[in-house]
């Protein structure tokens with residue numbers, strides 16, 4: 001995406017601190033991620049399974065983030081594999097999508113979603129994702145882009161309540 005001053009580009013290590021700061025603001029406002037101790041933000045944004053990630057930059061600041069993850073095993077990939085008939089190694093998890101509160105509803109979330117979804121075939125994979133059932137804005141975005149609900153997961157956490165997720169597959 002390239003609007004007047006907003007660019008989507010590949011994330012580098014130099015972006016990590018700004019991404020973590022943005023995620024903390026998103027967490028405070030939207031409750032995403034659903035369950036995450038603040039000290040785990042950096043690890044949440046740089047898991048080993050991250051294959052590629054992008055940031056949206058506006059006037060020198062980070063205003064959005066999205067990634068593709070390719071973990072060796074994952075309950076969402078298993079559910080999506082059953083739904084699509086594709087093996088898990090032909091799927092990529094679209095993850096960590098968020099935009100800055102001050103730029104919302106201007107098309108950036110959709111642009112980041114399309115960017116990552118469009119990249120998955122370049123990895124020989126189809127994009128799938130999971131989303132918290134308590135995140136209706138994100139669910140509305142995915143469904144407006146033609147993603148299909150393919151299942152649900154209820155994952156007990158070590159601490160806190162159950163993680164209730166919808167699984168979606170890209171068109």
Ligand SMILES: CC(C)(COP(=O)(O)OP(=O)(O)OC[C@H]1O[C@@H](n2cnc3c(N)ncnc32)[C@H](O)[C@@H]1OP(=O)(O)O)[C@@H](O)C(=O)NCCC(=O)NCCS
Nearest residue numbers: 030032098099104105106107108109110131137138140141
């Ligand atoms: C979900 C999120 C990424 C959308 O970002 P955004 O920059 O506002 O997205 P867009 O402007 O491209 O909006 C795209 C669509 O999302 C849906 N949407 C976004 N905000 C919405 C809201 N407040 N109410 C209802 N639908 C909403 C709409 O379908 C919207 O399309 P429209 O504006 O044409 O009606 C953003 O709200 C966010 O970061 N939320 C917190 C993090 C999160 O929940 N991430 C998902 C993890 S699975």
